Amino acid sequence: MSFKELNLIEPIQKALKTEGYSEPTPIQVKAIPQLLKGKDLLGCAQTGTGKTAAFAIPILQGIHSEKQSTKGNRQIKALVVAPTRELAIQISESFRSYGRNLGLRTLVIYGGVGQNPQTKELRQGVDILVATPGRLLDLINQGFVSLKNIKYFVLDEADMMLDMGMLKDVRKIIAFIPKVRQTMFFSATMPTEIGELAKSILNDPVRIDVTPVSSTVDIIEQEVYPVDKGNKTNLLIHILKDKKIESALVFSRTKHGANKIAASLSKAGFTTEAIHGNKSQTARQLALSNFKNRKTRILIATDIAARGIDIDELSHVINFDLPEVPETYVHRIGRTGRAGLGGKAISFCDYGEKPLLRSIQKLTSKPIEEVTDHPYPLVDTTIKPKERSSRRPSTAKSSPSNEPKQKGKEAKNGKVRREKRANESKKTTSKKNEKRKNVHWSSR
Structure with a gap:
């Protein structure tokens, strides 16, 4: 048509x-x-x-x-x-x-x-x-x-x-x-x-x-790199040395993280800027303009700051941190592959982010190719992954089965402390009365 x-x-x-x-x-x-x-x-x-x-x-x-x-x-x-x-x-x-x-x-x-x-x-x-x-x-x-x-x-x-x-x-x-x-x-x-x-x-x-959030754009090549959290910056620098990456939009989960990534990349010799809610409007617009005009090769962004940004011919999207909401992953990678031009989405995944990766793959109904042949493979699996939950975390410090015992113990300890304070108070009052008595008799 x-x-x-x-x-x-x-x-x-x-x-x-x-x-x-x-x-x-x-x-x-x-x-x-x-x-x-x-x-x-x-x-x-x-x-x-x-x-x-x-x-x-x-x-x-x-x-x-x-x-x-x-x-x-x-x-x-x-x-x-x-x-x-x-x-x-x-x-x-x-x-x-x-x-x-x-x-x-x-x-x-x-x-x-x-x-x-x-x-x-x-x-x-x-x-x-x-x-x-x-x-x-x-x-x-x-x-x-x-x-x-x-x-x-x-x-x-x-x-x-x-x-x-x-x-x-x-x-x-x-x-x-x-x-x-x-x-x-x-x-x-x-x-x-x-x-x-x-x-x-x-x-x-x-x-x-149009384009339901549960379906990923098929023309976008997707890869995930298992990597320890402490080595993500080193891996990012390693990947960005590839001259085939003409422009990259890198997503950070936090504003502080975006600044930290930008500083590390600049120190490594890359032209990069960060864009997030704490930046002034003028600074954000200048950073975006420089990226669109290819004066800046790499733009680091948080999800809210990048939402609505329309950049033609963006070759790569890199998820430095996996998003906590799987639909956000689809929005992120959708910024490449515009107008049928194709594109590539690279995601870093530390051991604690494994559940987030599973949620993304469940949403998209598509496995993401895993790349393990890189200089900073995942080795630290001692941290227990944080399982996703729709329920808010409980503020209780003990399990329900231990709660009555814990309360009983605390009540008993409280009673002992109250009795101790009462005895100490009686002793203090008695001493004061005795002192007043001696003063009274000595003045007579």
């Missing part, structure tokens, strides 16, 4: 041709016709499936057709809310690219920078606003943004907003939007709270699931 068959207007088809797009992706084939009909949409799709174009193209076409019959100052007709600055910028760039021949104005606003340039743009009039929740709510409260004319509303990466604690702000924003609107809701996963939010803001939506 071609974009022409999706009944797109000529200016948008021309823009897509300029961008080098010839055939729509599965989510675009399913979503665009429904959105052009005005239907609400619930999309379960991860980054890299083409979902931005899936909602941007129908919005652009809808606003353009309405613009022909209306006159006056520009009012915000479409609002897209995204969790991170990086993702918001990418979405705004897509709107500008696909709508280059329509004469519409797109503005992106986000926190971490001064608001004056953004408010200046808002005063000049905007058709499409892309925003992160915090800055948007701030500018609404200051009176710089009015959402009373919104006809198209997109909530992108909703589950990431849940992870980042943004849902409270999102609900406040929704309260400013007209109830009569077309809503598009996208989330890579659908936890309970996200499902409830979707149900509350969507009206009889069409649901589209």
